[in-house]
Amino acid sequence: MSTICSMGETNVESFAEKSGWQNVTTCGSIMSLSSYILTIPVHQRYQYSRETGGSVSVTLPMPRLLLGCQKRLKDHRISKINLCDPCVGLAAKWREIPYNVSNSESYEWSIPVGDSSLLTLVTYVTLLFTAVGAILIVCAIHVNVSKNHLKQD
Numbered sequence: 001m002s003t004i005c006s007m008g009e010t011n012v013e014s015f016a017e018k019s020g021w022q023n024v025t026t027c028g029s030i031m032s033l034s035s036y037i038l039t040i041p042v043h044q045r046y047q048y049s050r051e052t053g054g055s056v057s058v059t060l061p062m063p064r065l066l067l068g069c070q071k072r073l074k075d076h077r078i079s080k081i082n083l084c085d086p087c088v089g090l091a092a093k094w095r096e097i098p099y100n101v102s103n104s105e106s107y108e109w110s111i112p113v114g115d116s117s118l119l120t121l122v123t124y125v126t127l128l129f130t131a132v133g134a135i136l137i138v139c140a141i142h143v144n145v146s147k148n149h150l151k152q153d
Helices: 116-152
Strands: 002-008 022-028 055-060 066-069 093-096 107-112
Antiparallel strands (some): 002 022, 055 107
C-alpha cells in the first residue's frame, strides 16, 4: 500500500507567478523486485497574459528515487531530504538511487499565454454577445408570457 503526501503550494487556482513550489512524495513498502509504475497527475497553472501572447516553458524536473533503509548501504550516501508525514517515519536513513527511464531528461511543458493586446476587443465582443443574449432571453420570455396570457382569456 502506498501513501502520498504533499508539501508546499497547494492552491491550484492561483496564478503561476504568485505560487510557490510543490513537493509530492509517495512512499510504500517494497513487496517484490518487479517494476513499479507511478503516475502523478500534473495541473497546469494559469499564466498572466502578456502583450504578445505566445507561450511560456515550464520545466518539470525528473523525480528522485529514494530508498529507505534501516542499515547503511555501502555504495550509496545518505541523502539529506525533507519528507512529509507519514513517509518520514518509514525509515531512519534514505538514499537516492539512480534509475533509468525512456526519456531521461526533465520534461519541458509549453503553456499558451493570453494576448493582453486583445483585451479591448475581447471585452467589447463579450459585452456585445452578453447584450444580444439578454435581449433574446427577454424576447423569449415576453413571447411565452404573451402566448400564455392569450390562452387564459
